[in-house]
Amino acid sequence: MSFENLLKVTVDFDTSHIIFPTIIAVILGILFLAILVTRGRTIFASIGSGPWWPVGIDHLRFFGTIAGTVLYFLAMPAVGDIYPNTGLGFYLCSIPYLFAMSVLYLHERGRKQLIIAGLNAVIAPSLVWYILSELFNISLP
Template identity: 45%
Template sequence: MDALTQVTIDFETSHLVFPRLISVILALMGAAILLTKRQRIAGAGGYWRETLSRMDKARFFGTLALTLLYFSLMVPVGDIWPNTGRGFLICSVPYVLATGLLFMHDRTIRNVVPLAIVALLAPALVWWLFTDLFFLTLP
């Protein structure tokens, strides 16, 4: 009976409980959508063919590549200065600048200067907020 009132926590894997729970719930919801809407999903080929032919592939794939690069580099850069958040700061500035330039239609100096200012100030503000006010470490 004494074991019923004792709780042991495995700190090696305890942080994985909620991601696994959310993953299972999302998988079940996805399966339910596939089962209930399978007719509409099967007939959507023409819609997607038209959408893919009209989409801006350079911006779409550029955004995917920049985002993958951003998240891939943040931890290795952050490991140079552990627990300071500099990986976030150093990687976020070029990421914000590059995505802004990618989506900017008219790349004149008049439009690029405000973007560069935002790319420098916004990540610095977020870094300061998380580090000094919330005492949270960023990668």
């Protein structure tokens, strides 16, 4: 092995898109283990002694968040396949997802709150999409 090879960078574009999800999955796994190590006894004690399901949980928000997030991640590659290599799968799926999550967690759904949620749902993904795909040239799904 020579020192010339240390400065060479090759990118396999067929698998380069899975680098960041892999990093995030590893970080989340480490954080999960840290929670289990530091709070595991409390968690397992509460599961064993109390009711299996948390009392007073907001079922609509809990299951709505899970269903919306699963739908978001399933839709993103499908929409991205329609517009390949543009990041529009992320962009076009993030706007309705962010709006739906915002409306789901609103306590009052008046006109003003819905307008703010709508503006947030359009502006935030637009900025993220522009910064990542245009300025940093990072490919999005």
